[in-house]
Amino acid sequence: EKGGYDHFMLKEIFEQPRVVKDTLLPRLPLDQDEILLDGISLSKEDIEKINQIYIVACGTASYTGLVGKYLVERISRIPVISEIASEFRYRDPILDENTLMIVVSQSGETADTLAALRMAKKSGAHVIGIVNAVGSTIAREADDVLYTWAGPEIAVASTKAYSAQLCAMYLISIKIAMELGKISVEEFRELRDELYAIPKKIETILEQSDKIKELAYKYKDSKNVFYIGRGLDFAVSMEGALKLKEIAYLHAEPYAAGELKHGPIALIEDGSLVVGLLAQEELFDKTVSNIKEVKARGAKVLAIALEGNTEIEKTADEVIYVPRTHWYLTSILENIPQQIFAYYIAVGLGHDVDKPRNLAKSVTVE
Numbered sequence: 562e563k564g565g566y567d568h569f570m571l572k573e574i575f576e577q578p579r580v581v582k583d584t585l586l587p588r589l590p591l592d593q594d595e596i597l598l599d600g601i602s603l604s605k606e607d608i609e610k611i612n613q614i615y616i617v618a619c620g621t622a623s624y625t626g627l628v629g630k631y632l633v634e635r636i637s638r639i640p641v642i643s644e645i646a647s648e649f650r651y652r653d654p655i656l657d658e659n660t661l662m663i664v665v666s667q668s669g670e671t672a673d674t675l676a677a678l679r680m681a682k683k684s685g686a687h688v689i690g691i692v693n694a695v696g697s698t699i700a701r702e703a704d705d706v707l708y709t710w711a712g713p714e715i716a717v718a719s720t721k722a723y724s725a726q727l728c729a730m731y732l733i734s735i736k737i738a739m740e741l742g743k744i745s746v747e748e749f750r751e752l753r754d755e756l757y758a759i760p761k762k763i764e765t766i767l768e769q770s771d772k773i774k775e776l777a778y779k780y781k782d783s784k785n786v787f788y789i790g791r792g793l794d795f796a797v798s799m800e801g802a803l804k805l806k807e808i809a810y811l812h813a814e815p816y817a818a819g820e821l822k823h824g825p826i827a828l829i830e831d832g833s834l835v836v837g838l839l840a841q842e843e844l845f846d847k848t849v850s851n852i853k854e855v856k857a858r859g860a861k862v863l864a865i866a867l868e869g870n871t872e873i874e875k876t877a878d879e880v881i882y883v884p885r886t887h888w889y890l891t892s893i894l895e896n897i898p899q900q901i902f903a904y905y906i907a908v909g910l911g912h913d914v915d916k917p918r919n920l921a922k923s924v925t926v927e
C-alpha cells in the first residue's frame with residue numbers, strides 16, 4: 562500500500578507532481594483564456610463588491626493563507642487577513658456581507674475551522690472552502706467548495722495536501738485578479754504556462770532527494786533550527802519549521818529574516834542551523850545580509866535558492882537549488898526540499914514518521 566516507499570509520507574511527497582496536475586489542469590483549459598473554478602458561484606459583480614478577505618485555517622493549512630495574503634494584496638489590492646481559526650473564532654472579528662472568507666482544510670472536519678466558517682456565514686459573509694475530503698462537513702457547509710485533488714493523505718504530517726492547497730490558492734487569487742482587471746491576458750497566459758510547468762519542476766526537485774537526505778543526516782543533531790526568509794519566503798518558512806517540529810521533534814522556529822536582530826539572534830551559537838529561503842529575487846540581497854549575520858555568530862547555513870543564483874555559495878555552507886518560475890509560484894517549489902529534509906531528519910533520528918507522537922490526523926475537538 563506504500564507503493565514501495567518506506568513511509569506514507571515519502572510516497573505522498575513523491576505523488577506531488579500528479580496531485581498538482583489533478584488540481585490545476587482541468588481548471589486551466591488551454592483553448593480558453595479563463596480559469597474554470599468548478600464549485601465557485603461568485604460572479605464578477607460579487608468579486609467587485611468584496612472589501613476584505615479572511616483566510617482562516619489551522620496548522621499547515623493556515624500557511625496557505627499567508628501565501629494567499631501576499632498574492633492577493635500585491636495584485637488585487639484587496640486587504641487580506643490570514644488568521645488561525647482558534648484565534649479568529651474567539652475575538653469577535655469584523656465581518657459583513659462584503660467579506661469573502663476562505664477556509665482551508667485537508668480533512669474538512671477541523672473543529673476550529675468549522676466554527677470560524679459558521680461565524681462567517683452567520684454574519685452574511687460568503688465562504689469558500691478549499692477542502693480535500695470530498696463531502697466532509699466543511700465542504701457541505703461552505704457556500705462554495707474548491708476541491709484539492711490530493712487524494713487520501715495517510716501520513717499525519719501534511720505534504721501533498723498543502724501543495725494542492727497552494728495550487729487552489731493560486732487559482733482563486735488569479736481568478737480574482739482577472740475579474741478585477743488587474744492582470745492582462747498576456748500575463749494570465751504567462752502564469753498559466755508556468756502553472757503547467759510546475760509538475761515537471763517538482764520532479765527535478767524530487768530527483769535531488771538523495772542529496773537532501775545526505776544533508777539531513779549531516780545536520781540531524783542540530784540543537785536548534787531557524788527557518789528565515791522575507792515575503793513569500795517567510796510564509797514558506799512557517800511550513801518548513803512545523804514539519805521539523807512535528808516529525809523530527811527538533812526545536813525549529815520560522816522567523817522573518819529582518820526580525821532576527823530584534824531578539825532571537827541571541828540564540829544563534831555554534832551548532833545552530835539556519836535554513837535560509839531565497840526564492841524572492843527582489844529580496845535576495847536583504848536575506849543574504851541576514852544570513853551573513855548568523856554565519857558570523859557560528860550558525861551553519863543551508864540555503865534554498867533559485868537555480869543560477871550561485872553567488873549564495875560564497876555565504877552558505879550548503880545550497881539546494883529549485884527551478885525558476887514566475888515569482889507568484891515560488892512557494893510550492895521552495896517547500897518541497899523542506900519536506901524531504903524534515904522527512905530524512907526524522908528517519909535519521911529513528912522516529913515514527915507517519916505517526917508522530919501526540920498528534921492526530923484530524924482534529925475534531927478544539
Ligand code: F6R
Nearest residue numbers: 620621622666667668671718719
Ligand atoms: C501539519 C498538519 C496540521 C494540519 C491542521 C489542519 O502537518 O497536518 O497542522 O494542517 O491540523 O488540518 P486540516 O487541514 O485537516 O483542517
